[in-house]
Amino acid sequence: MNERLIPAIAQDWRTGEVLMLAYMNDEALAKTQETGKAHYWSRSRNKIWLKGESSGHFQLVREIRVDCDEDAILLLIEQEGGACHTGYRSCFYRTIDGRVVGEKVFDPHDVY
Structure with a gap:
């Protein structure tokens, strides 16, 4: 893979629940492989x-998969705490019409 940013989907390795979408570059992928913890590229912080x-809500990587075109990563992870910075277990906690269907697992004001 080159230095482009590629989408990385974090999925619960036991339940199959999709927890979040972020982006990786080669360095983030290498750090993930080296440490066993998910690293991503922050587009807003540029790092x-x-x-x-x-x-403290780490993602412990159990397996890394790449799609058939090698332009997306799937991380099968064990999530410690919540994946979403808003306090929900998954970033996909609401329907398109705004109905909350996810579980809030922490108060972001206590964490950030």
Whole structure:
């Protein structure tokens, strides 16, 4: 893979629940492979970030898969705490019409 950013989907390795979508570059992928913890590229901060470095809600990587075109990554992870910075277990906690269907697992004001 080159230095382009590629989508990385974090999925619960036991339940199959999709927890979040982020982006990776080669360095983030290498750090993920080296440490066993998910690292991503922050487009807003323009740097690598370790998921959980602020919140303590790390993603322990159980398996890394790549799609058939090698332009997307699937991380099968064990999520410690919540994946979403808003306090929900998954970033996909609401329907398109705004109905909350996810579980809030922490108060972001207590974490950030």
